[in-house]
Amino acid sequence: MLQIKNLTKRYGDKLAVDNLSLHIMPGEIYGFIGHNGAGKTTTVKACTGILNFEEGDILIDGVSIKEKPLECKKQMAYIPDNPDMYDFMTGIGYLNFIADIFDVPEEVRDELIDKYADAFEIKDNLGQLISEYSHGMKQKLAIISAWIHEPKLVIMDEPFVGLDPKASHILKQMMRKMCDDGGAIFFSTHVLEVAEKLCDKVAIIKGGRLVKAGIMEQVKGDESLESVFLDLEGES
Numbered sequence: 001m002l003q004i005k006n007l008t009k010r011y012g013d014k015l016a017v018d019n020l021s022l023h024i025m026p027g028e029i030y031g032f033i034g035h036n037g038a039g040k041t042t043t044v045k046a047c048t049g050i051l052n053f054e055e056g057d058i059l060i061d062g063v064s065i066k067e068k069p070l071e072c073k074k075q076m077a078y079i080p081d082n083p084d085m086y087d088f089m090t091g092i093g094y095l096n097f098i099a100d101i102f103d104v105p106e107e108v109r110d111e112l113i114d115k116y117a118d119a120f121e122i123k124d125n126l127g128q129l130i131s132e133y134s135h136g137m138k139q140k141l142a143i144i145s146a147w148i149h150e151p152k153l154v155i156m157d158e159p160f161v162g163l164d165p166k167a168s169h170i171l172k173q174m175m176r177k178m179c180d181d182g183g184a185i186f187f188s189t190h191v192l193e194v195a196e197k198l199c200d201k202v203a204i205i206k207g208g209r210l211v212k213a214g215i216m217e218q219v220k221g222d223e224s225l226e227s228v229f230l231d232l233e234g235e236s
């Protein structure tokens with residue numbers, strides 16, 4: 001579903017991502033972990049077509065994001081680390097705007113908005129301006145907007161930041177359901193306990209280079225993900 005092939009990205013002289021390859025298959029929740037500045041956001045943004053890269057390629061369902069960005073973007077949803085949305089819109093206005101872009105039929109969008117807004121307990125806030133939303137409310141709106149066009153692939157950067165415990169629980173259920181239905185999820189996180197419980201596979205990046213990747217149980221063995229991560233961080 002998402003194939004990162006030998007991705008290399010530089011900012012001027014700074015090598016941010018170095019020859020990174022990963023393959024996220026349908027049905028998989030794939031976690032992406034690494035220290036601050038390791039290259040997670042750079043990789044995530046390259047996957048969504050927001051950030052150009054010099055070397056390598058990224059395929060969404062077999063299609064290159066470099067060659068056919070629009071075709072790729074139709075298949076996916078992206079939730080950035082900071083949900084910057086149009087403050088002048090109402091919540092419902094924003095959701096309908098996204099649904100329009102992705103051509104979601106009215107009955108379908110109404111049903112999905114109703115279901116997810118209810119689950120996240122922001123139904124009563126949908127008529128309010130986004131400028132009046134808290135960080136967590138914006139994050140909930142961003143998640144709903146991602147799910148209403150039923151993408152095959154969801155890419156998220158730190159999706160649990162700002163969510164209250166109930167909303168985190170609902171998001172985890174939504175992620176599992178989507179992947180059980182054949183979708184795929186690639187997300188970065190610093191919350192290793194969540195990654196350990198939720199992810200089928202995990203990749204660890206350090207200084208722009210992939211240091212470990214694979215099935216969660218194999219990556220962590222008998223240890224916790226945290227101790228594997230800290231051991232790798234300690235290695236020079």
Ligand SMILES: Nc1ncnc2c1ncn2[C@@H]1O[C@H](COP(=O)(O)OP(=O)(O)OP(=O)(O)O)[C@@H](O)[C@H]1O
Nearest residue numbers: 011014015016034035036037038039040041042043
């Ligand atoms: N626009 C930019 N210009 C120059 N350097 C950048 C830019 N964005 C990121 N970098 C550098 O690229 C490297 C990777 O940054 P990136 O944001 O991908 O890390 P990250 O793993 O997402 O970190 P964090 O966990 O702190 O969000 C860092 O050294 C960072 O300073």
